[in-house]
Amino acid sequence: MEDVLTKRLFVKGNEAVAMAAIEAGCRYYFGYPITPQSDIPEYLSRELPHLNGEFIQAESEVASINMLLGASATGVRAMTSSSSPGISLKQEGISYMAGSELPGVIVNVSRSGPGLGGIDASQSDYFQAVKGGGHGGYHIVVLAPASVQEMYDLTMLAFDLADIYRMPVMVLADSVVGQMKEPLVPNSRPATDLPAKEWAVRGKGDGEQRVVKSLFLGDGELEAHNWKLHDKYQDLKARECRWEAFQTDDADLLVAAFGSTARIAKTAIMMAREEGLKVGLLRPITLFPFPEQTFLDVTARTKKVLVIELNTGQMVEDVRLAVARDAEVGFYGRPPGAGSLPTPEELLEQIKKNY
């Protein structure tokens, strides 16, 4: 018998997403080709037909998010994926899903922008993902993988959180973790104690009519609905914050970075440690809910935090909000389309400047 604990694969991050979706029980995928995420629809177009599933290459990103909306409304696990400009097109549907309290997984293997931008690694979609990219004032859960392993594990988690909280969940990756090959141990499994989807439309049968909608015109209905959504976001903040803390216990300077940038920062931190500088890393894994309390706790000691991003400053705003005026917040970033990633030496220099 195969020992699953020792099963190691060597795959691309995008493939890991597709594999995790299948393992999570997702049998419905709707997408549209766009670099650098096309491995995901390619993989699922190959596999889903053998699993009694459905793969549709939609006419547009707009159509694919709405196919996801329709499938999710019936209670099945379903997914779409795209990259930045395509994710912009999906925002209308994401807002409707958030308003209708529909689960669903959206993967953004982001590229650089604005506009058509470029295809190199960037973290310029942080605001769009975390602040509710569409109209109406809502949030979705945003998970930021930093490795192929996390592309798998967080995709699995995305399906669970979507079902538990009845809301869209985004895996916000970039071309580094999407296109890179790394060892993967595909051990994550879906949660087993998920709530029943009694709200899902299946045909009313002999029961009461079920309606999935986001229109609330009755007196006070919409306000009550928005408070309900707000409470859900507060629950998420209380229960679902995830992060990686690396050598933060004795740190004099805290570095904050997410996704692939955090890996380069980690190397720079190890170099700094070799030189006797006490530097630690806090890597938010959930960008929404943002681990505010953890930032407050860690910076209570360090009094300083250096935020590093592959943009001109987005997550840094949430760090500033989290630490208020209790800690000094520095920033180093490279705008989208820099054409290359920062080197560990480049980040070490910034660490020294801020130490």
Add this chain to the structure above:
Amino acid sequence: MQQVFKRPVSLKDVQTHFCPGCHHGTIHRLVTEAMDEFDVQKRTIGVASVGCSVFLYGYFDIDVVEAPHGRAPAVATGVKRARPDSFVFTYQGDGDLAAIGTAEIIHAANRGEDITVIFVNNTTYGMTGGQMAPTTLVGQKTSTSPYGRNQQKDGAPIRMAELLAQLEGVAFSARVAVNSPKNIIDAKRQIKKAFRYQVEGKGFSFIEALSACPTNWGMNALAANERVGSEMADYFRLGVFKNTDNM
């Protein structure tokens, strides 16, 4: 005593919000009658669109998903693929289907999705106050074509039933009207045909129903009803444009 006329089981016993003389109510009735006759109410999932048609769930006693403006055929695609045993239809107006949702209707039809689309064409955006629609007749005055639709600048009205009939994936496409007893009887017959295609798993079926909008046309109910049978039906010809079982 035998009861020969009753409210369809699939139609709720409530008052509608529709204006006097509007044809939505009649079309709702015909669709729910057909639903009863095929005994599909319990396995039906309706997809509501944006416009006067959005309150579908208030009048139809069925499970309903509300779609963003124009996206009902994409939502219905997701619903039907996930639950192939369900009976799925969309109910859309002309602004929704023939303007903002053009890509979604063309491609759902072209894929031959096993769904039925009820398209209500009243040549205007009713809910938002009577603006120019893709189906507004040339010369027709609306709140955004105050000098009348100008074909050179605004194009000519789109004939969706004929356009969709060109697509291989479409099994059935017809245009009906509900402005006279004769037309109502025929509309019911065509709606049943459209439903039969889906019940038998034979692909995409499309009904375009001409409808009066007296409020936004600035007419009384009777004059609006007459316009459907004259000016509208002259341009939007009633008939069956695709019927694959007869081919």
